[in-house]
Amino acid sequence: MTWLNWTPKLGRFSAAAELAAAPEEVVDVHVSADALLVSMIEARREVDKRLEEQKEPALWSQKELWSSPEAAALLAVEGFLWKNHARGSTLDQLQKLSGSDVDLRRVAGRSAKAADIRYLAAGSxxxxxxxxKALAWSLREMKEILERAEAPLLSWCGCDLDWWDIVQKKAPLPFGLRSPSDMPASACGEWKLLCARRNDGDRFVPFDTPAGYWERSTGKAGLWLLRNGAVISTVVISDGRQRFALGFKSALF
Structure with missing residues (x-):
């Protein structure tokens, strides 16, 4: 079975290695969001003197990458596409969008400026x-999700979580996490993409594979965002040999 992001592609590989393997002019969905951000920040280094004395973007942490104005713009584009899709726009209609779309430019520009007021000053x-680049990557990611998203195994799911309460830190996450800020660094980008894709009516649930998967070092535990019964975003909190003491585990197995 192919699960969305089941082979983790966001924040799991070396961004520098991915960029070296992919032609610069190609924005491929199989290049992770992290690697896309690295390429965009590298372009800004040429005109933003503030970056001259900083380490190379390929060496930035997840937190640094996803706090950049480039990440804010990418997340704004993701949110724009998924919210329009939830309101009835088809993938074919969304694929006709371009970087010159007025509404898209306003949303992405406003988000980038909020993250770094001097970003737009670097030049139009x-x-x-x-x-x-952000639009092309997001559209290809959306296309892959819509083509491959499958109904989750409900026996792997815990009870629905209240996304808003968790974001507002009024309720804890499962896995012993008090808030999203306690997630492992590798999940930073996945969590932010999930939040960008979320829309009213979506379900937000924890999942945990059965014990046999963990015994074979193939276990996964994390969060799913579900729309119309299909997974549209995944955050992997724990995988492989190490697992958390999952608060909902005993109710499932």
């Missing part, structure tokens, strides 16, 4: 270069 050429 930079934003004009970044926005089509």
């Amino acid at each position: 050429d930079l934003f004009d270069e970044h926005l089509p």
Whole structure:
């Protein structure tokens, strides 16, 4: 069975290695979001003197990458596409969007500016270069999700979580986590993409594979965002040999 992001592609590989393996002009969905952000930040280094003395973007932590204005723009594009899709826009209609779309530019530009007020001051050429890359990656990611998303095994799921209460830190996450900030660094990008894709009516549930998977070092535990019964975003909290003491585990197995 092929699960969305079951072979983790967001924040699991070396961004530098991915960029070296992919032609610069190609924005491939199989290049992770992390690697896309690295390429965009590298482009900004050429015009933003603040980055000259910082380490290379390929060496940035997940937190640094996903706090950048490039990440804010990418997440805004993701949110724009998924919210329009939830409101009835088809994938074919969304694929006709371009980097010159007025509404898209306003949403992405506002988010990037909120993350770094000096980002847009680097020049409109930079934003004009970044926005089509973010749009192309997001559309290809959306296409893959919609084509491959499968109904989850409900026996692997815990009770529905209240996304808003968790974001507002009014309720804890499962896995012994007090809030999203306690997630492992590798889940940072996946969590932010999940939040960007979320829309009213979506279900937000924890999942845990049965014990046999963990015994074979193939276990996974994390969070699913479900829409119309299909997984549209996954956050892997624990995998392989190490597992958390899952609060909902005893109710499932």
